[in-house]
Amino acid sequence: MNRLDGKVAFLSGAARGIGGATARLMASVGARVAIGDVLDEPGRKLAKEIDALYVHLxxxxxxxWSAAMDAALRQFGKLDVLVNNAGIFNGKGVEEATVDEWNRLVAVNLTGVVLGTRAALPHLKKSGATSPHGAAIVNLASVAGLVGSQLDPLYSLTKGGVTLFTKSTALEFGRKGYRIRVNSIHPGVIDTDMGQQTFAMRAKAMGTNDTDPARNASIRMHPIGRLGIADDIARGIVFLASDDSGFMTGSGLVVDGGYTAQ
Structure with missing residues (x-):
C-alpha cells in the first residue's frame, strides 16, 4: 500500500521538517527523490543519507525553479510527483506586520506554489499520460487555510490561497485533459522547527521567553491529545502521491488531530 516504486518525486523545502520526513519516507517506499531547498548543508546531508538528489532552490x-527541474530531469529522466512543501510562518497580525513581511510571506507561500506548478507541469503532463492514475501534485496547506485564525490572519490568507489554488488547478487540468491529480494536505500544529517558531512568537506576544504555555495551549486545541509530528504528515503526502489515491483530485486531506472538528 502507498508504494511509489518507479516514481520520481520533487519536493521543495525538504531539507528538514515535514519535507525532510516526506523525502525519507518516499525514498523508503520506492521513489527516486529530488530535494530543493535554500538550506544547502542539511539538504545535501539528507540527500546523501537517502540516496537522493539535492538542488539549491x-x-x-x-x-x-527552471534550473532545479532541469537538474532533476537530467538525473532521473522524468517527473511523476511534485510536492509544493516550502513555506514560511509569520505570526503577526494585520496591524503589526510590515508590507515587506507580507510580501515575503506571499512570495514563498503563494508565488512559490504557482512557480513550482508551472515549472513541473510539462514534465508531469508527459509522465501522467502513460500512468494508470496520472501524475500527482501535493500542495502543503494548513488548517489555517480552512478555518479563520485569531492570531495568524496573514499566514491564514496565504494558506487559504493554496487551498483554492489546489481545487482550481485540479479542475483546470481535468478540463484540459491533463492526467495530473492535484490535492492539498492540511496539518494541524506540528512539532517541527516551524512549530517551535509558532510557540516562540506566541510567547513573545505575551512578553515572555517561556514557550511552554503556548505549546500546552496548542496541545489542548487538538482533541487527540498531542501535537502532530512530521511523520504524521509525511504519511498523508505519500498517500496522495501514490496510486492509492487515484480517484482523488481537488481534495484536501486534513491531518490535524481533530483541530477543525470543533
Missing part, C-alpha cells in the same frame, strides 16, 4: 524565483 529559491521557490520565489522562476529561474531557480
Amino acid at each position: 529559491d521557490v520565489t524565483q522562476e529561474a531557480s
Whole structure:
C-alpha cells in the first residue's frame, strides 16, 4: 500500500521538517527523490543519507525553479510527483506586520506554489499520460487555510490561497485533459522547527521567553491529545502521491488531530 516504486518525486523545502520526513519516507517506499531547498548543508546531508538528489532552490524565483527541474530531469529522466512543501510562518497580525513581511510571506507561500506548478507541469503532463492514475501534485496547506485564525490572519490568507489554488488547478487540468491529480494536505500544529517558531512568537506576544504555555495551549486545541509530528504528515503526502489515491483530485486531506472538528 502507498508504494511509489518507479516514481520520481520533487519536493521543495525538504531539507528538514515535514519535507525532510516526506523525502525519507518516499525514498523508503520506492521513489527516486529530488530535494530543493535554500538550506544547502542539511539538504545535501539528507540527500546523501537517502540516496537522493539535492538542488539549491529559491521557490520565489522562476529561474531557480527552471534550473532545479532541469537538474532533476537530467538525473532521473522524468517527473511523476511534485510536492509544493516550502513555506514560511509569520505570526503577526494585520496591524503589526510590515508590507515587506507580507510580501515575503506571499512570495514563498503563494508565488512559490504557482512557480513550482508551472515549472513541473510539462514534465508531469508527459509522465501522467502513460500512468494508470496520472501524475500527482501535493500542495502543503494548513488548517489555517480552512478555518479563520485569531492570531495568524496573514499566514491564514496565504494558506487559504493554496487551498483554492489546489481545487482550481485540479479542475483546470481535468478540463484540459491533463492526467495530473492535484490535492492539498492540511496539518494541524506540528512539532517541527516551524512549530517551535509558532510557540516562540506566541510567547513573545505575551512578553515572555517561556514557550511552554503556548505549546500546552496548542496541545489542548487538538482533541487527540498531542501535537502532530512530521511523520504524521509525511504519511498523508505519500498517500496522495501514490496510486492509492487515484480517484482523488481537488481534495484536501486534513491531518490535524481533530483541530477543525470543533
